[in-house]
Structure formats: C-alpha cells, structure tokens
Amino acid sequence: MTLEELALDLVRTPSVTGSEEEIADKIERLIRSLKSVKDCLRLSNTIVARVSSPGAPYTIALCGHLDTVPGDEVGERAFVEGGRLVGTGSSDMKGGVAIMLKLLEFPPERFRFNTLFIFYESEEGPYAQNGLHQLFDGGAIKSEDIDLAFFLEPTDCVLHVGCMGIVNASVRFHGVRAHSARPWHGENAIHKAGEALVRLSRLKIPPVNVGGLEFQESMSATMAQGGIAPNIVPDLFEININYRFAPSKSIDEAKRYVEDFFKGEGEVVFGNLQPSGSIVNSNPVLKIFRETVSLPELPKHAYTDVGLFAEHGIEGVNLGPGHTSQAHKKNEYLELEDLRRCYRIYEDFLLN
Amino acid sequence: MTLEELALDLVRTPSVTGSEEEIADKIERLIRSLKSVKDCLRLSNTIVARVSSPGAPYTIALCGHLDTVPGDEVGERAFVEGGRLVGTGSSDMKGGVAIMLKLLEFPPERFRFNTLFIFYESEEGPYAQNGLHQLFDGGAIKSEDIDLAFFLEPTDCVLHVGCMGIVNASVRFHGVRAHSARPWHGENAIHKAGEALVRLSRLKIPPVNVGGLEFQESMSATMAQGGIAPNIVPDLFEININYRFAPSKSIDEAKRYVEDFFKGEGEVVFGNLQPSGSIVNSNPVLKIFRETVSLPELPKHAYTDVGLFAEHGIEGVNLGPGHTSQAHKKNEYLELEDLRRCYRIYEDFLLN
Numbered sequence: 001m002t003l004e005e006l007a008l009d010l011v012r013t014p015s016v017t018g019s020e021e022e023i024a025d026k027i028e029r030l031i032r033s034l035k036s037v038k039d040c041l042r043l044s045n046t047i048v049a050r051v052s053s054p055g056a057p058y059t060i061a062l063c064g065h066l067d068t069v070p071g072d073e074v075g076e077r078a079f080v081e082g083g084r085l086v087g088t089g090s091s092d093m094k095g096g097v098a099i100m101l102k103l104l105e106f107p108p109e110r111f112r113f114n115t116l117f118i119f120y121e122s123e124e125g126p127y128a129q130n131g132l133h134q135l136f137d138g139g140a141i142k143s144e145d146i147d148l149a150f151f152l153e154p155t156d157c158v159l160h161v162g163c164m165g166i167v168n169a170s171v172r173f174h175g176v177r178a179h180s181a182r183p184w185h186g187e188n189a190i191h192k193a194g195e196a197l198v199r200l201s202r203l204k205i206p207p208v209n210v211g212g213l214e215f216q217e218s219m220s221a222t223m224a225q226g227g228i229a230p231n232i233v234p235d236l237f238e239i240n241i242n243y244r245f246a247p248s249k250s251i252d253e254a255k256r257y258v259e260d261f262f263k264g265e266g267e268v269v270f271g272n273l274q275p276s277g278s279i280v281n282s283n284p285v286l287k288i289f290r291e292t293v294s295l296p297e298l299p300k301h302a303y304t305d306v307g308l309f310a311e312h313g314i315e316g317v318n319l320g321p322g323h324t325s326q327a328h329k330k331n332e333y334l335e336l337e338d339l340r341r342c343y344r345i346y347e348d349f350l351l352n
Numbered sequence: 353m354t355l356e357e358l359a360l361d362l363v364r365t366p367s368v369t370g371s372e373e374e375i376a377d378k379i380e381r382l383i384r385s386l387k388s389v390k391d392c393l394r395l396s397n398t399i400v401a402r403v404s405s406p407g408a409p410y411t412i413a414l415c416g417h418l419d420t421v422p423g424d425e426v427g428e429r430a431f432v433e434g435g436r437l438v439g440t441g442s443s444d445m446k447g448g449v450a451i452m453l454k455l456l457e458f459p460p461e462r463f464r465f466n467t468l469f470i471f472y473e474s475e476e477g478p479y480a481q482n483g484l485h486q487l488f489d490g491g492a493i494k495s496e497d498i499d500l501a502f503f504l505e506p507t508d509c510v511l512h513v514g515c516m517g518i519v520n521a522s523v524r525f526h527g528v529r530a531h532s533a534r535p536w537h538g539e540n541a542i543h544k545a546g547e548a549l550v551r552l553s554r555l556k557i558p559p560v561n562v563g564g565l566e567f568q569e570s571m572s573a574t575m576a577q578g579g580i581a582p583n584i585v586p587d588l589f590e591i592n593i594n595y596r597f598a599p600s601k602s603i604d605e606a607k608r609y610v611e612d613f614f615k616g617e618g619e620v621v622f623g624n625l626q627p628s629g630s631i632v633n634s635n636p637v638l639k640i641f642r643e644t645v646s647l648p649e650l651p652k653h654a655y656t657d658v659g660l661f662a663e664h665g666i667e668g669v670n671l672g673p674g675h676t677s678q679a680h681k682k683n684e685y686l687e688l689e690d691l692r693r694c695y696r697i698y699e700d701f702l703l704n
Contacts, residue, residue, distance in 0.1 A: 071580045092531075124583070164533060168582050179444075179680040180594040181516060181654035183572045190573040190591065194549030201543035220535045221542040222582050227575030228423045230520050230592050230624065231476070231655075232680050234574060239542065240582050242532040272582065302533035303583075328531040328584050329538075 003343055004080070004336055007098035011087035014075040017067040017125040020045040024066060027101065027119050036107045041140055045121040046131040048140060049104060053111035058285050061116040061141075061149040061314075062346075063305065064097040065123030065131070069328050083336050090334035091322030096152025099321065099343045103350060110351045113285070116141065123305060126272045127166075132308055143313045148285035150346075153304045154322025157342045159289075160300035161317050162210060163307045164217070164244040165276030167254045171196070171266040173226075177235040189237040190226050196265050197221065197239075208246035211279030213299040215246035219261070240271070244303065247276040277306035280315040292349050295319075302327065319345070355695055356432070356688055359450035363439035366427040369419040369477040372397040376418060379453065379471050388459045393492055397473040398483040400492060401456060405463035410637050413468040413493075413501040413666075414698075415657065416449040417475030417483070421680050435688050442686035443674030448504025451673065451695045455702060462703045465637070468493065475657060478624045479518075484660055495665045500637035502698075505656045506674025509694045511641075512652035513669050514562060514599040515659045516569070517628030519606045521593045523548070523618040525578075529587040541589040542578050548617050549573065549591075560598035563631030565651040567598035571613070592623070596655065599628040629658035632667040644701050647671070654679065671697070 001009065015023040024045035031040050031049050039050040045066065068089035078087025085095070100117050118141070120131035135141045153160075173193045178186025200221055207214040219241060226237030241262075245254040251273050259268050277300070280286060300306065302324065306316035321342035326332045353361065367375040376397035383392050383401050391402040397418065420441035430439025437447070452469050470493070472483035487493045505512075525545045530538025552573055559566040571593060578589030593614075597606040603625050611620050629652070632638060652658065654676065658668035673694035678684045 069581055069584060071584070124581075166583075177680070177682055179654060179676075180570070180572045180574050181596055181679075182676060183570045184568075185677050185681075188553065188572055190576050191549050191553035194546050194551075194553050197543050197546030198550055199546075201540065201546050216536075218532070218535045220532045220540055220585050221579075222532050222584055222586060223579030224542050224576055224586075224589060226577075227573075227592065229421055229476075229680075230574050230594055231518075232421060232423070232574055233572050234576075235682075237576060240579065242582055244533055302531060324531075324534060325537045327533075328529065328581075330529055330587075 003098055003102050003339060006101055007085055007095050007339060008078060008080060010094040010098055011078040011085060011090050012076050014073055015066050015068055015089065016070045016073060017122050020066045020121040024121065030101060031104060034104055037104060043134050043138065043140060044131065046134060047119045048135065049117040051108050051111050051115045053108050053114050056112065056114045058147040059114040059116065059145055060285055061118055061146050062100050063118040063149055063151045064093055064100050065120050066097065067121055067124050069124045072330050084333045085336055086331060086333040088332055090332050091154045091326035092328065093153050093320055093322050095322050095334045095339045096320040099152060099346060102343060103346060106351060112350055112352050115350065116146065127274045130305065130308060132305055136312055146314045148283050149309050149314055149316035151304045151306055151316060151318045152320035153302065153318045154324050154327050155318050155320050156323055157321060157338050157345065158296040158298055159317055159319050160298050161213065162215065162247040162279045163277035163300040163304045164215060164246065164302065165249065165251060165254060165307060166274040166303045167243040167245065167258055168271040168273065169241045169258050170269045170271060171239050171241050171262050172269065173237040173266045175233065175235045178233040180231045180233050183233045186233040189234045193237050193239065196262060208248055210246055210248045211281055215299045216301060217245050219243040245276060247278050249276060251275055274303050275307045275311050277310040277316060280317065283315045286317065289349055293345055355450055355454050355691060358453055359437055359447050359691060360430060360432060362446040362450055363430040363437060363442050364428050366425055367418050367420055367441065368422045368425060369474050372418045372473040376473065382453060383456060386456055389456060395486050395490065395492060396483065398486065399471040400487065401469040403460050403463050403467045405460050405466050408464065408466045410499040411466040411497055412637055413470055413498050414452050415470040415501055415503045416445055416452050417472050418449065419473055419476050421476045424682050436685045437688055438683060438685040440684055442684050443506045443678035444680065445505050445672055445674050447674050447686045447691045448672040451504060451698060454695060455698060458703060464702055464704050467702065468498065479626045482657065482660060484657055488664055498666045500635050501661050501666055501668035503656045503658055503668060503670045504672035505654065505670045506676050506679050507670050507672050508675055509673060509690050509697065510648040510650055511669055511671050512650050513565065514567065514631045515629035515652040515656045516567060516596040516598065516654065517601065517603060517606055517659060518626040518655045519595040519597065519610055520623040520625065521610050522621045522623060523591050523593050523614050524621065525589040525618045527585065527587045530585040532583045532585050535585045538585040541586045544617065545589050545591065548614060560600055562598055562600045563633055567651045568653060569597050571595040597628060599630050601628060603627055626655050627659045627663050629662040629668060632669065635667045638669065641701055645697055
C-alpha cells in the first residue's frame with residue numbers, strides 16, 4: 001500500500017477510545033509481515049516495534065495514538081477528494097500513524113538512530129487510562145533508554161515544542177429544588193451559572209512566554225448537565241471545565257487558577273489532570289534534528305503525551321502531518337500534500 | 353382505615369409517573385369493596401367512580417392524579433412524625449386522593465350532587481400522556497355532563513381559581529466544535545448561554561391581574577445538557593425552558609414571549625404545551641360552594657388539569673390539603689391538621 005492508501009485504510013478502521021482492538025490487530029499484522037522488524041511487543045491494544053541500528057549513538061521514539069474522539073465517526077465512509085483525506089482521525093492522528101508504518105518498511109541499517117515505534121491506545125480518554133502508562137509500569141520502555149521522543153500529533157508539519165498541561169474540573173452550582181410553578185420557593189442552579197459563563201465567554205488570558213515561545217492558555221466549559229424534570233427548578237448544575245495551562249505552571253498552580261475563577265459561585269471538584277511538558281532546547285537529538293531539517297518551531301497548544309513522557313523524565317517534541325485546526329472537528333480532513341511532506345521530513349531526518 | 357392511615361398507605365405505595373399500576377390496583381380494590389359505589393370504570397391506570405344522587409341538580413367531579421415526580425422517592429420509608437406525614441407525594445397529591453376515597457364511603461343519598469371521582473395517571477409527565485385524555489377520547493366522560501370540577505391539588509386548603517398555562521421549549525445554543533486546546537478555532541455553545549442565564553436569573557415579570565386575582569408568571573431553565581467530551585469545545589448546548597403564563601394569555605402569545613426572550617441567541621423548539629385555565633366566577637356550583645363554605649381565594653400558580661378541562665369546555669377550580677411549597681420538594685410533607693381540615697370542607701360542601 002502507498003502512504004496515502006495506508007492512511008485511508010486506517011481512517012476507515014473505526015477506533016474510538018476504548019475500541020482500538022480492530023486497528024491494533026491490523027497494525028500488528030502489518031508489522032509482523034515486515035521482514036525488517038525483529039522485535040515487536042503487544043500489550044492490550046498498544047504495540048511497540050523496536051528497530052536497532054548497529055552503532056547508533058542515540059535512541060529515539062516515534063509515537064502515535066490509535067484512538068479517535070467519539071461523535072460523528074465517519075469510519076468506513078472516509079474518502080479522498082480534491083487532495084484531501086476526509087474522515088474522523090485523519091488529522092488526529094492516523095496520518096502520523098501511517099507515516100510510522102511506512103518508515104518501518106526500511107531495513108534497520110538505514111536508520112540513523114535506534115528507533116522505537118510506539119502505537120498506543122486511549123490517548124483521548126482519561127489520563128489514567130492512557131495506553132503509555134502500561135509500558136512504563138511493565139518495564140517495556142525505560143526512561144533512560146530514550147533520548148528524544150517525537151509525537152506525530154497534528155502540527156501542520158512544523159515542530160511543536162513543549163506541551164500545555166490540562167486541568168479538568170467539575171464545577172457544581174448548587175441551588176434549592178422547587179416546583180417550577182413557584183420558582184421563588186427554590187434557587188435555580190442553572191441560572192446561577194450565568195455570570196461564570198459570561199466571564200468564560202469574555203476570558204482572554206495573556207500569552208505566556210516560555211523558552212522564547214508564546215503559549216496561549218485557555219479555559220472552556222466543555223460539558224454541562226443539570227436538572228431532573230421539565231417542571232422542577234434544579235438544585236444542581238454541573239459543568240466540566242477544561243483549563244489548558246502553559247509549561248511554566250505546575251499542576252497545583254493550575255488548580256488554584258481554576259478555584260479562584262469560580263470562587264464563591266461553584267464548588268470545584270478536580271478530575272483528570274495532565275502535566276505540562278517543558279521546553280527541551282538543549283536536547284542533543286533535537287540539535288541534530290535542527291541541523292538536518294530546517295523547520296519553523298511553535299509552542300504546542302494541545303496537550304500531548306510529551307507531558308506524560310516528561311513525568312518519566314523523557315524529553316519530547318511534536319511533529320506530524322495533521323492540521324491542528326482539524327483535530328476533533330466534524331468532517332475532519334488531512335491534506336495529502338502535508339502527509340507526503342511530513343513523511344519526507346522524517347525520512348530525511350531518520351534515514352542514512 | 354382512618355383518613356390519616358389511608359394517606360400514609362398511599363404515600364408508601366410508590367407511583368412515579370408511568371408506574372402507577374400498583375397504586376391503581378390498590379384504589380380499585382378499595383372502591384370495589386365499598387357497597388356504596390355501583391359504577392366504577394378502569395382504563396389503564398385511571399379509575400372513575402360515579403355516585404348518582406337522586407334528584408341532584410348538578411354534576412361535579414373530584415379529581416386526583418396518582419403519580420409523583422421522579423427523584424428521591426421515599427416510598428415505603430414514608431412516616432408520620434410531629435403531626436406531619438413525610439414522603440414523596442404527600443402534598444402533591446396523595447392527601448387529596450385519600451380525601452376522595454374517604455368521601456366515597458358515604459351512601460349516594462347523602463350527596464348533594466352527582467359526583468364523579470376521577471383517579472388518574474400521568475399528570476406529572478408530558479401533557480400528551482396525561483391520563484385524563486383517554487377519558488374524553490373514549491367518551492367515558494363528556495364535557496356537558498360536568499358542571500364544575502374540583503382538583504384536589506395542593507392549595508393549602510384555600511380555593512385556587514384559574515390555572516397557569518405552560519410552555520416548555522428547548523432553547524438550543526449553537527456553536528462550532530473544536531479541540532479544547534485551541535478553543536479559538538471554534539465557538540463554545542455553553543459559553544453562549546451565559547447572557548441568557550443571567551437575564552433569567554434577574555427576570556421579574558410583573559404580576560398579571562385576571563378576574564381580580566394576581567397571577568405571577570415565571571420562566572425557569574429546568575434542564576440543561578451539552579457537550580460530548582471533556583476535551584471538545586461543544587457545538588450544541590440545550591436548555592429546557594419552563595414558562596408559566598397567566599390565564600389571560602393564549603398559548604400562541606406565550607410562545608411568542610419565549611421566542612422574543614431568546615431572539616438572536618438561541619433556537620427555540622417548542623415541546624410540551626399546556627393551556628391556561630380561565631377564571632370561572634359565574635359558575636353556579638361555585639356559587640353554591642361560596643355560599644356553603646367561606647374560604648380565601650387565590651390565583652393558582654401551578655399548572656393543574658383545570659387547564660386540560662378548560663380545553664374541553666369544563667370549568668374547574670383547585671382545592672386540596674397539600675402545601676404548594678412542598679410540591680416536588682425533597683422530604684415533601686403534609687400537615688395532618690390540613691388533611692383533616694380539607695376533608696371537613698369537602699364534607700360540608702358535598703354532603704347533606
């Protein structure tokens with residue numbers, strides 16, 4: 001299969017978080033059919049293929065998650081038209097996964113580094129269920145083994161360094177239940193959220209400069225739920241707050257920011273928390289990358305598992321063919337020209 | 353069983369809307385065991401007992417719904433303490449139903465009017481599923497047969513005339529979906545509702561005077577739902593709006609009020625609509641009632657099926673032992689003193 005055919009095939013294979021078995025089976029079969037790969041490990045729906053290059057000075061990892069967010073899955077109805085691959089996961093990040101699989105076809109002696117190819121599950125779900133944890137827990141990968149990790153997350157073919165951390169919190173507005181015919185006997189929990197939602201809609205957090213790059217923090221209400229019947233004034237309204245914070249902040253500082261924002265209005269109950277990933281300008285492999293490939297560099301605004309790796313002391317960056325503006329969008333697409341371009345960047349960098 | 357025991361027994365019999373079979377069975381058994389009742393009809397979980405009084409000039413109906421709203425059902429754990437019956441449905445409106453059953457024990461010749469006792473299902477659910485409709489549809493009751501209906505809904509033992517109409521509408525705030533790491537690529541549908549919720553929380557509609565009584569309209573967001581994942585800026589946020597309008601307004605006028613309120617902000621999709629019930633000062637049976645029993649009169653703020661009867665040309669009022677402030681509340685209770693007082697009012701009025 002060509003790179004484009006492979007990407008289309010992956011996008012046509014549904015893999016919403018928690019349902020990655022089919023796509024993992026497909027990828028494992030593909031890898032095991034390659035004569036060039038001797039070392040392939042599967043844990044649940046996470047697969048690690050290792051290419052050992054004789055005499056290589058450094059070990060790098062290429063990482064791609066297999067899952068997509070739920071909602072409007074295009075699945076088998078994915079198609080190519082006008083130079084675009086259209087379908088859920090095309091940009092985030094099956095284009096990147098296709099590049100990893102194509103690179104694996106080269107014989108080990110062509111590789112400049114020892115290279116781990118990590119295809120993993122459950123990146124889009126809760127942090128605790130991320131498929132990478134099991135690799136560290138079980139000793140399948142060790143922090144000291146990897147000099148730099150590349151995540152092929154959507155970056156529009158430029159290098160994204162650092163990564164934003166995430167605080168998820170349930171903000172609960174409390175009221176007093178009453179019959180809706182006499183709302184003055186109660187307190188409406190949904191109405192109480194109005195002021196906070198107005199403040200959120202007007203919120204402009206100033207950019208944060210870290211390592212010469214500007215990170216734009218943001219805070220969004222992403223889910224909301226309240227009320228039990230059409231004729232009852234609700235006593236509880238709950239919104240999920242998703243706060244993305246810059247690499248200069250700790251999780252504790254980020255939590256404090258959220259608490260302060262809703263102080264006196266809503267009860268803040270923290271949920272899924274993901275650390276930010278720091279800037280890694282001094283990394284020796286990154287130095288080689290910058291010498292080999294001249295690419296613009298930008299701050300990474302999405303959370304990526306550069307943050308998870310940072311928790312394990314592994315440095316990482318993001319570089320992938322997908323479009324940041326397409327991730328998690330309806331009718332998500334990927335420009336095939338960018339897919340090919342990103343593939344060539346990795347080819348230039350990785351292969352002798 | 354005494355009146356109080358009967359009320360406790362009914363409150364201990366769970367009957368959330370849609371699950372009224374057990375309580376209807378119990379009531380049917382009770383009625384069929386009474387020698388005084390010759391004419392008893394059951395349709396689904398709705399029961400009509402007819403007492404024909406020789407030579408009576410008018411026919412009235414006493415009406416009580418059997419269902420309760422969902423959430424925090426106390427059911428079998430209902431109890432009596434300090435003169436209060438505590439349990440879901442005690443005020444709304446099993447106390448009233450107990451009064452109806454006790455009155456049925458009197459022999460027909462004691463009754464001043466021909467009297468229909470209507471015990472019905474699904475009052476708290478959508479209007480279209482209200483148990484009364486089937487009685488009109490199947491011809492079990494005819495508009496011209498009933499001169500005045502009394503609904504034993506909670507009124508704190510005073511007469512509530514008229515009834516508020518209801519407009520339920522789903523107000524949909526539309527946005528553009530995006531990854532929550534870059535919310536500026538989308539438009540947050542939940543944030544968009546902020547201004548409207550603030551206006552709702554500050555809304556004070558002036559009272560409406562109808563037939564010498566002041567009706568207090570109100571509009572509440574009673575349910576809310578939006579978003580599909582913690583890391584996606586939502587493109588849809590939906591709130592259920594419950595607007596209670598005075599008897600002077602038509603349903604069309606009420607719908608226009610809701611549309612105007614959210615104009616330019618949310619798409620209004622109408623749901624369950626319930627007509628208001630007019631003031632019936634000239635009714636001949638009401639005249640007799642006022643001569644027999646001297647009671648304060650107030651506007652009815654809840655919707656009751658006085659509105660449904662009005663659609664069929666039957667005039668109605670509300671008078672029941674329950675407390676308006678207790679309807680649909682957690683730990684709902686009923687003062688037993690009020691239960692006995694309301695029973696005596698009906699006894700004085702109905703019996704020779």
